[in-house]
Structures are given as C-alpha cells and as structure tokens.
Amino acid sequence: MRLDLDLPAGLDLIVDPDVLAGLSHDDAEWAPYGTALAAVRPTNTAEVRRVVAACAARRIPIVPRGAGTGLSGGANAVDGAMILDLSRMNRIVEIDAENMTATVQPGVVNDDLKAAVAAHGLWYPPDPASAPWSTIGGNVSTNAGGLCCLKYGVTRDYVLGLEAVVGGPAGEYGTAVRLGRRTTKGVSGYDLAGLFTGSEGTFGVITEVTLRLRPARREAPRTVVGAFGSVVAAGEAVAAITRAGLLPAALELLDRTCLRAVEDWKHLGLADDAAALLLAQLDTPGLAGDEEATAVADVFRTAGALWSEQSTDEVEAEALFAARRLAYPALERLGPVLTEDVCVPRSRVPEMLSSIERIADRNGITIATIAHAGDGNLHPLILAPAGDDSARQAAQAAFEEILTAAIAMGGTVTGEHGVGLLKRAGMRQELSAGVLAMQVAVKQTLDPLNLFNPGKVVG
C-alpha cells in the first residue's frame, strides 16, 4: 500500500494497526491520541524531505517522534497523521574533539552519545532521567533538562546548530535548512536554532544537531546524602544551599514513596526510614570539592537533617542516583502515574512542597515527589490505581491544582517536559494573551499549512 504518496523507493510504509498504535503516543498518562494514517522510519535527511513534501502535497499532518519517552503527549498522533519515526536516524555523524562538538542524527540515544564522546575525553552534560532511552532529537525538541542543570544548564545551552526540514518562508515543504552555527559564539541573524529548540516538532523536522561538549570531568563527583523528617524540611535545606553560595552539580530530592517503590523493585539496600532524602553531587575537583561536600553536609545538618553524610563509597553513591533515575519506572509499575513538571523559584520549593501535600490530601490521593530540587523543578508523581475512574479524575484535578499553585509562586507549568498536550491549558493560564498571540503568530509564520505536529504547544 502506497497511499498514493510519492515516497522514496526503499522506505516502507507502516500501516499495521498494532505497530501504528504503539507509535502513536508517548509515555504521558491519559494524554489523548488519534489514529494515524501510517508511519515511516527514514534513515536520512533526503528521505525526510521526500516524506514531508509528499505529505504536504496531500495536506497530511506530520508527527515526528524519537523514542517516545516524552511525558506531555508531544509525540502523540492526530487522526490521519503520518508518523515520522526518527529512531533509525541514529548515526553519530562527527565527533570533533578539537572543537569540542558533536554532530548527530536526531535518533541518537542520549547515553549513546555520552559514551561515544567520553571515548574522546569529552562530556555531553544534559542528563534527563530518560537518558538511557531518549533521543537527542526528542531532547532538543523538548529542551530537555535533567539532573545537572543547576550548574551545567539544559539542552538549549548545548545546541549550536541544527538541520531541519521545513516549509513556509524557506520554500516548499520539504526544504532543508541549516540554522545556527558550529562556532562557540555567533549572532548572525535571529536565533532560529534556539527557537526550534523546545518547539516540539511544530516548526519542522530536526534531521541533524550540532552540540557543544565539555571536557570530561577529571574525577568522580562527591555525593552527600541528607535524610529529613519531612519533604518540607528537605525543601528548606535546598533553599539554605543556595543561600550558602554553594553550586552542586546536582541536588535531588526523593520522598519515601519513591524510595520504597525503587527498593521493592530493585532491592538496592537503600535507607528508607526518612520522609525525604536529598542527594547532592559536587564536582569541583580536588580539595576544594571535598570542602564543598563538607559544607553541603553541614548545611543539611543545620537545616535539621536527621542525619547527613558524605558518601565515600562510590558504589553506594551510584546506587542512590540510580534510585533517583529509577523512581519513575518503579512507580509506573504500580499503576498509572501522572507526571508533573512544575518549576518554581528555588526559595519557594518548601512552600511548593507543602502545597503539593495539601493538594494530595484534599483530593484523597497519593503524590510521590521526586525533584531536581536545586533547580526548583519538581516532579510530583500523581498515582492512581488502574481502572479506578474516580481516582483518575481526582488525579487530573490535582494535576491542574499543582499547575495553578506553581504559577501563583512565580513558577512555570513545565520546567523540562514540554507543553505537548497535557500542559496546554496550564500554559494558557501562565502566559498572557499577548504572549500567546505572539506564539501563535510565529507558528503560523513558520508552518503556514499547520502540518508539523499540529495541536501541540499552541494548538
């Protein structure tokens, strides 16, 4: 079946309903998705160009996807869409060690890139918890964050340039353009590479990305753990870290529910007697790093930690961060998880954590919280037993209440997961009518036929 589309000869059109269904959504719980027309798995830019041109000729919407690990529904299909599965465009095109850059196809998995550049003594810092599975294309499209953002920034800070297949002002749909640059600095024209970063595939299909790298860290970071009697007390400690002028590479919070879920699944032998743990990672090299680790442990104690210690055991430290990474899948094993992603000013973290507790109580549900606490980026995980409709409704109500609370604290409805489908209402609440109109106008300008991932972000 060719659907009368003018596609490249070697490119199979996937129309099997089961396969299509699997490709029609990401990991966002209860985010709606439609019935796609078909899917393709291109391996190069030329094929993407042909597919986009063919779809445009028939006004078929195009929904790009990477690994489908998104948590906002940004990769969910709309009815009649062509799914552009980019997971086979997974070639590392170039690692330029002399200039500390890497150029990759969008389907390269984050951890694969990390491993490849590590072999050259280099480091790609952005580390979303999905790094073992999520792709650079998806990371760029959502401007993914992760654990080390406080000190090292987000994906946006590493995107120098990209290639995208677009339509509209640049030419016919199916035109490839190169945005941005390969150099460290550059201000030649508007920052369209930056604009595409975080645009969730709504301006075009990213087919190549040039990323900035850093020299590899020379030694393993120190880990400091603090156990607290409440999540709010842990939040107070986070604020105290900033006040002390300390800049950890990561500062993560895990509550008891998360710890237990991981322990029940993986049996890592974690302490789970506290209401919340804070995990700090300090990567300043040498004695200065040791001093910073000691200072963090002191701040934890002064802020009322039940106990606090510097982990001298690398295996144990790794287990703790593994627990952080495994918290989401561990909870997902237990039933549907609605994942929040609010970000508030760091000083409001304790208040936001209190607020989340109140919202959970009010709605009679369990909310487990993991957080990139140092960034003020909280992931309350709203749990609901499978098949329980009233629990689902309570979870969805809590979801919206948390967004409203974050906005009231000067925060945002999405720190790193993107707007997708689930945060569209929240975004409309957060941004002014004028700003929303600017967003819509930019989308209409760059995608006049509204073919690229329609309905997402501003849809």
Add this chain to the structure above:
Amino acid sequence: MRLDLDLPAGLDLIVDPDVLAGLSHDDAEWAPYGTALAAVRPTNTAEVRRVVAACAARRIPIVPRGAGTGLSGGANAVDGAMILDLSRMNRIVEIDAENMTATVQPGVVNDDLKAAVAAHGLWYPPDPASAPWSTIGGNVSTNAGGLCCLKYGVTRDYVLGLEAVVGGPAGEYGTAVRLGRRTTKGVSGYDLAGLFTGSEGTFGVITEVTLRLRPARREAPRTVVGAFGSVVAAGEAVAAITRAGLLPAALELLDRTCLRAVEDWKHLGLADDAAALLLAQLDTPGLAGDEEATAVADVFRTAGALWSEQSTDEVEAEALFAARRLAYPALERLGPVLTEDVCVPRSRVPEMLSSIERIADRNGITIATIAHAGDGNLHPLILAPAGDDSARQAAQAAFEEILTAAIAMGGTVTGEHGVGLLKRAGMRQELSAGVLAMQVAVKQTLDPLNLFNPGKVVG
C-alpha cells in the same frame, strides 16, 4: 516643540541637532546614519509604551539605544526616526540572592550590575570589553559575549526573562509583554525571550530583564602568560589548549600592535617584545586550579612559546587583562578603527590568523588583532589614517575579505557584536536564502509596520 505627538507630560523631546547627532550612532566606524526627528529619554515602561504608541500612530520609526558602544551600527538612526535613549532607565529593580537572579532596567551598566550583585556574594559573568560603559539592554540586544564565554557562556545564557514593549500580534504598538520566566528551567511555549536576545531592538523595546547569576568566585583566578614569535604560533597554542582538555575561564590573544598602543597610552610596563601574547585565566579553585595553570604554561611551552609563566603577582595579572580591555580604545586614539568580529571553530584559529595577515599585506594596511582566542572569536582591528580615502577603501575591502575567509572556514561573520548595518552583507553571504527568508518572515510577523529599528539585521 511636541511634533504633535501624544507624549507623557514630563518627557522632554530632544531636538537640538548637536545632541541628536551624538545620539544618532554607535561606535561603528563608517557605518551610515540618518537624521533623526527627535530623541526621548524615558525612565519607565509606561513612558516607553506611550512613546511607542505615539510613534506608531504617526508611523515614525523607533531606534532604541543604550550607551552607544555598539560596533556594528545597530543603534544608528534612520532618517525621521525617534531615538529612544534608554540610558536613564538604569535602575536595578531587584537582586534576589535566594534565587540568584537580578531584575534590571535596560540602561543599567554591566559593571554596575556586577558590583551590585557582588555585594550579595553573586556574580554576573558576561564581560564584554565595554562592560564599564555598555548597558544590559544593549548587551541583551546584541547577545554580547566577552572574555569568559568559553567556560561561562554569553549573555543569552543568563537571560531568563524580559519585558518588552511590542506591537503586532500581541496587540497595539505600545503593548508591554513579559517573555520567558524567573525560574532556572522553563519550556512553557516557544522561547521568545531567547528570540529577542540578539535581535538588536528589531522586535520591540526591552524595558526590563531578569538575569541568572552565579555564586561569586571564591578566589582570584590564576593568570598564565605566554609570549609567541608570531600570532600564528599563538593560534597553534590555542588549539593545543583545547586538545589538552583544558577549559580556561578566559584565553585571550593580543598582538604586538595592540600591546604597543596600550603601552604608549597607559604606560603599564608591559612586555612588548613578542609578536603575540596569550593570556589565560584559570578559575578552578584550590590546588586543582594551580595544576591547571601549570598545565596551560606547559602547553604554551610545548607549542613553542618564547617564554611562558604563571603570574603570581595579582597586580601584574590585572594589568595584563587591563591591556586587553584597553586595546580597542588605545588603537582608536590613533585613528579610525574598523572592528571585525569573526568567529571560527577553535581549530581553525591559526589558519584564520594567517589569512588575516595575508589580507593585510594584500591590501597594504595594518591590522592589529585582539581575540577571544579560546572561543575562536577574533577581533582584527583594521586601522586607517584619518582622512585618507584610499586607506579607508582598502580597510573596507579587507573587512569584507575577512568575512569571506571566516565563512569559508565554517565560521560566522559576527561572534558577539551583532549584524547591525556593517554585517548585513556578510550575513547574506553566510546564511542560505531559505534561512534569510525565515528571518525576514519572523521580523514581519512580530513587527508588521517595520517600526522597530528598521533596516537592522534583516533590513
């Protein structure tokens, strides 16, 4: 005289031709500028809104300016324009030490902000050489860089959010919008704050900026100096630094002409027997920083330095960096200086320096080079005796040849000064027709009447 404009009562309209002429251009040599209608010096957003609305009603173009230290003509008046001098909007609205942010009006001078946040144990890294005079509004509008970009990024990396007075999709001209956020992370909608950064006032007037800060550095950085027999040899050492996995906070190059001009002016007692000096600053704290400084000195020697030493004398180290900052004004004392701002991949720095030497020879002119060498960002300063028309033409020819050479090496025509007027032809050479069309389309969307700084960037 009110020019029939509906302006706020307290706002004086400046129409004195001499004052207007002084406000009608920046520091870009030989960049054309027109005759402005008038100028105003608003002190708050409400006044800017009124001025923009009044100008729009009469279709009067609006040219915003800060301190006028730009080097591309981005703040130059067009005929009949209203100059919006924002230098009196110089209030630091808030320093939020707990969240490591500062919110400022656009007329705040970079060094004044640095001093104010230093009192809170904080640091605003972007440090263009113009930092003692240039304003945050100008820095944001050009996405200014500086010396510490290699390790700490450019202005863009510090802009969290901003307020701008706009027109078009957001509403009538004179509408104020808040773009971006106050939080460390945030992906709620397209990155319009990022898009405005570096847009040179062509989308609207920036009236407030919220900036990310970092903790102050705990100790003075180490300085390493290397003297080289040729600028190309110094360029080779720059490439070797990257290969060694070293990440200095600054890595600057100064050639003999620059050093002598500073010495003749300021008598700092600098060595000027070498063809080029490299100045590296290492700010990793403690023993690790000492080790890095030693490693840099070793790389300099291995790369063929005449001599290389770690400066143990803070006064001497400061004098060397002062020389770097003073190079441009020192040369400007001698006559017109046409300032280049190309950026090439770091590994091509030696080749680009050779190319600059050949271009100088071919055109029979003197080019003094200062460079943020670690960024690959070179500022060849093209000298021409005042009043010598053929020298001016030779300088202008060399200017365009250097742009072409940089593009051929995978570089960009402007690393940090902006397109303004002087780099418009270079930008058209650098970017594809498709990308230029996208740039124009975005400008037309956000400023449909083409009133905001018309003719700049894409004009």
